[in-house]
Amino acid sequence: MHAVVCIKQVPDTTDVKIDRKTNTLIREGVPSIVNPFDIHAIEEALRLKDRFGGRVTVISMGPSQARESLKKAISYGVDEAILISDRAFAGADTLATSYVLAQTIRAIGDKEPVDLVLCGKQAIDGDTAQVGPGIATRLGISQLTYVVKIRSIDLEKKEIVVERQLEGGREVLRAELPALLTVVKELNTSRYQSLPSMIRAARYDPPVWDKDSFDRDPSLLGLKGSPTKVSKVYVPPPREKGGIIAGDPEDPEKTVAELVDKLLECKIIG
Incomplete structure (x- = not known):
């Protein structure tokens, strides 16, 4: 079984500060972490590997600093972690981001078929919950969002059964593989990193994929492929x-x- 996990590096703070001149987040001096929901996606992929064998590949689109988040993923025991980084991706909104991630997954699948894509339900810095569904739509595969439990996977029948977390209860869904899951924190409890994995992570240098690493339409990258326009960013008054x-x-x-x-x-x- 081959699982691909999409992660994002996010600011480690709830005290968001805004530059009132540029209307952008002030990231200087703010430490970064792996998006907390993505940690649970990594854990679930590793649990599936423990059950079925195979491999886990982690990908992240971002600047060179995102290497640290990928090294963190390696410390949990994933097989490979790839940084997707290029100046052409700068300014991407959720639509352009999902395009780049989908094209990356396609390229990975050309080398080794992908059975499952996992994402955290949303990133804590944007809270849009749009990238996961966007990837699934672009890949043309089933999307199962807010997954709180994987009931079963049948690799021979290429089927997966999950429970979705709803506001008033749970919903049980069956879908064909390959599929994309966005997961909630109640899905699992993350494991501790083992010493061998931590040593490997310290020595690991994530490969970098740029815009020439996969088929792409330049008009769908970065700002050109981002129809979202932010007119104003501000901190609500107390x-x-x-x-x-x-x-x-x-x-x-x-x-x-x-x-x-x-x-x-x-x-x-x-």
Whole structure:
């Protein structure tokens, strides 16, 4: 079984700062980590390898600094980690990013067929949850999102059965392989890195694939292939302190009246 995992390097902070002149994130001085949801995608791919054999390939599109995230993936025990990096990819939105990742997966599959693609449900810096489905659409394969459990995989029948996490419960789906899964953190608990894998990671130099490493349409790369336009990025103003209506258990009608008056005053109801 050959699983490909897509990961992203993201800022390790919830205290986002915005450059008010350029309307971009200030990344200087902010440490980077592997997107937390992607760690669970790596773990699930490794568990499938433990069950069925095969290999796990990890890919990441980003600047040269993303090598550290790929080395982190190697420390968990994946077989290969590839950095996809080129100035032509700069400024890519989710549409252009999914195109590059899909073309990379196609090129990998030409060498060794890919049975499963795994992604975290979303990246914590953008929170769009669009790249995984975008890859699946471009590859023309089934997409199973918000996967909380893999019930079964039948490699002979080329079928997979999963449970999807929904707001009000779970949904069981069956799909053909190859397929793409986006996973949630409840899917598994990540393993500890072994010493041999950590030593290998320290010595590992991820190969770099540029725009000439796979078939591509230049008009679909980077800014040219990104229809998304960000008009403004800003930090929401802090919320005002809320009020508390203590209420009188002996006179609930009075409490309700106070609440209604407050809602009217705040123009929440009219």
